[in-house]
Amino acid sequence: MAERFAAAAPAEADLLASTVFGVHGARHLGGAPRQAEPAPGTSWWHGPTVHHTTSPLFRPVGYRRTRREAPALPAPRPTGGGRHRKPERPTTELRIAARLLLAHPLVTAEGPHGAALALIRRHATTLAERFHTLLGYRLTLGPDHARLHKSPLPGRGLPGLDPAGYAELVRALAALARGAQPGTSDDRVRALLDQWRPPAELAADLLTAPALPPAGPELTVRRLLAETPVVLLDDLAPAERAHLLAAAPAETERFADVLGLTAEIRAEGIALLDPADELTDLALPGPGTLAQAALLLAERLVEDLRPVDTDTAPPAVLIPDALIDGTLGDITDDYGMSAGWDAGYLADLAAFRRDALDLLHRMGLAAPAGRNWLLRAPAARYAPRAELQPAPGSGRHSRPAAGPAQPRGRDRQAV
Structure with a gap:
């Protein structure tokens, strides 16, 4: 071997x-929208966002993160009337143990x-x-x-x-x-x-342990939901896609019961989220230069490239290569020194670009397409809500995107 x-x-x-x-x-995206769940069939491109609550760069001075509590567990069944008797704990303990093993x-x-x-x-x-x-x-x-x-x-x-x-x-x-x-x-x-x-x-x-037996469509979909940040319908085989479309509510309910995960169901697919932001081997949003820059890069690319049509929005859009470089240059100018970003990355923007895109790829928000990159719809959950009015790039590195004007939202300080 x-x-x-x-x-x-x-x-x-x-x-x-x-x-x-x-x-x-396991790997899951962080943050959950505070807005009500949108109507079925809503796209990530135009649905609720977590922009106000996620990026460390937009938190007020003196902010200290507090861990959100997991959803309330079902009340234990009565076990007797004695005043010293303790309630049963198997549901709580099972979930703790299951989450630990998955992580x-x-x-x-x-x-x-x-x-x-x-x-x-x-x-x-x-x-x-x-x-x-x-x-x-x-x-x-x-x-x-x-x-x-x-x-x-x-x-x-x-x-x-x-x-x-x-x-x-x-x-x-x-x-x-x-x-x-x-x-x-x-x-x-x-x-x-x-x-x-x-x-x-x-x-x-x-x-020496034997490999797991081959999985059918049902188990394959469940494993992707449990282990990966986002499951897009277009990434699935036909039988897997059919199963997810037919059984999404039941499947997400199972994961809520066993692991305490909540579901974000959108037109393009499903993301299971951990309300405690713990059940992931990578954190996004997260601390550090790379996580902060990757989140800002995704946000600004969404603002430039978000599809206008809410009925035919694709699951991913092609990113003009010059737009990546220009946007990364802009956010480096805007935040690099003031946020204390890693000097090595500030001196080597090629490595910065490579690693930021790789992080977005590992979190399911971007994907390589030959020598180019695709921006995937779930990236829009970290950007401001769509403003259906065109606006040119404002940074000195920005390059206008080809094609018709796209919706944008540049008022970051409003958060």
Whole structure:
């Protein structure tokens, strides 16, 4: 297996790692609109937005984030009339354990989430049944670990590892499985093993566990809903699209019950959101230069390119290449120094562009199309509401978009 990793291209190695290890976390967009849910069939391009509540750059001075509470859980059934009797807690505990496993599929006694191992073990039978029924995932437990076996996803390999790193990880796990020291000199692999703290039986399981059986349309759609930020109808195979169109309310209700996720159902597809902004391995909105710049880039591109027609809006629009460079130049001028952005990115706009677009891609808001990029409809949830009046670009780097004038909304300070 180490040789197979070493010989693979980077993207192939990431997919192989996702297939073999299946330890990627769930990924969901942050923020939920405060407006009422729009009428069925509303497009993301023209629906409610979270612009007022998400971007760290638009929060008032002295703002301190407070974690939103998850939706209220159903009241427990009465368990008796004694005044000292405590209410049942299985619904709460099951949801906590299920969310933890979806976010962190490896839980070891010596790892960072070791304290939750007893909770997982207490509800192991029900958790295994629910994960199997809902997602076709397999839950296994050893004396010192719990592992949720996930299905592979493109682009969801182990952060920081290239093909050589994956090969070294396989050799290190093989040594641990034999009860020997890994003996690796790769700092990335050592850091990962320090985080996982895998006992011998888990190291062996990671290398030898059978793959999950093939999934049909229903399980495929559910896995995408549970693990990815956005599921667009146009990205699905015909049978998968038919299932989602027919069963969207029932499917989203299942995820609300088991994981506490809420649904954003739009004409183009569905996004499941975590009201606590916790069930994701990437945060958008989020802190730091890259997350802030990517969000601003998406917002301004939406303002320039948002389709006017509310009845025939496409799920994605082509981004003129010069518009990306011009918009990134504008937001760097506007916020780079005042927001204390990373000096390396400010000095290398090509790397800044590459990494900002990559983050938008990983969050389902943009997609590569050959040498060009597409802006996807869900990006509009982070932009101001559409103002159906044309306005030229105002920044010194801006380039006018080709074609007819598009709706825009530049009044960012109004938030």
